[in-house]
Amino acid sequence: MLAVKNINQYYGGSHILRNVSLQVPAGKVTVLLGRNGVGKTTLLKSLMGLVPIKSGSIEFDGKPIQDATPFQRARAGIGFVPQGREIFARLTVEENLAMGLAYKSAGTPIPANLYELFPVLQNMLKRRGGDLSGGQQQQLAIARALAARPRLLILDEPTEGIQPSIIKDIGRVIRRLADQGLDGRPVAVLLVEQYYDFAQELADSYLVMERGAVIASGAGQDMQAKGVRQLVAL
Numbered sequence: 093m094l095a096v097k098n099i100n101q102y103y104g105g106s107h108i109l110r111n112v113s114l115q116v117p118a119g120k121v122t123v124l125l126g127r128n129g130v131g132k133t134t135l136l137k138s139l140m141g142l143v144p145i146k147s148g149s150i151e152f153d154g155k156p157i158q159d160a161t162p163f164q165r166a167r168a169g170i171g172f173v174p175q176g177r178e179i180f181a182r183l184t185v186e187e188n189l190a191m192g193l194a195y196k197s198a199g200t201p202i203p204a205n206l207y208e209l210f211p212v213l214q215n216m217l218k219r220r221g222g223d224l225s226g227g228q229q230q231q232l233a234i235a236r237a238l239a240a241r242p243r244l245l246i247l248d249e250p251t252e253g254i255q256p257s258i259i260k261d262i263g264r265v266i267r268r269l270a271d272q273g274l275d276g277r278p279v280a281v282l283l284v285e286q287y288y289d290f291a292q293e294l295a296d297s298y299l300v301m302e303r304g305a306v307i308a309s310g311a312g313q314d315m316q317a318k319g320v321r322q323l324v325a326l
Contacts, residue, residue, distance in 0.1 A: 093118045093244050093280035094139070099148030099158075101138055108134050109145070110305040116244065119278030121270045123291045123312065125324045126301035132284045133175055135301070136248050139282075140172050141165050152244065167195055171242030175249050175284075177233040181222030185213055188221050188232055192239030205274050206235045209265050227258035234265065244280045245269060251287045259290060266294055288321050300324060 094116040101109040116122045137143045141162040150158040207214040210231045273279045285291040295312030
């Protein structure tokens with residue numbers, strides 16, 4: 093679904109991404125790990141077109157998108173949940189969800205099965221996003237990204253600052269999305285995560301970044317044997 097080959101990116105004179113390559117297949121959870129400051133968030137912003145790449149290629153569903161705008165990538169079927177959630181605090185939950193449909197035709201309904209994934213949101217539709225707890229805001233951010241039924245979902249540290257019970261709920265949602273999506277069509281998931289146990293539990297495959305480069309990769313079931321926890325430990 094997503095194929096990235098040898099991308100490089102610079103901030104001023106600093107080489108941030110160094111020949112990064114990865115693949116994210118449909119129906120699988122691909123986990124990207126690494127210490128703070130190694131380039132993970134910059135990589136995700138590059139995939140979404142929020143920052144330009146200097147060289148390399150990005151293909152989505154077999155088509156090059158490295159020159160596409162962020163809204164073109166969203167329309168193509170990529171959903172993005174940024175670090176920090178970035179919901180609209182003054183808008184209601186329902187209005188936040190509707191923003192996920194901004195490029196759809198007027199009157200496009202919010203998918204009802206979003207409320208199956210996140211039941212708490214249905215009871216809070218008229219509440220302002222800023223009044224929700226951190227965990228509820230994270231669920232709202234994921235639901236907003238899913239409203240347009242993306243085929244690729246990119247999540248940047250969804251467990252950050254979230255209570256354990258909601259982390260488990262988010263993990264179940266991610267697994268279900270990879271397996272069957274919202275409508276029976278499996279979704280490709282790229283998950284950037286600092287919480288190692290959460291990442292290991294979900295990973296079908298993993299990559300580890302250090303100093304802007306991918307230094308290790310493999311099957312999720314091999315993470316313990318390959319000592320991945322030690323690679324990303326502070």
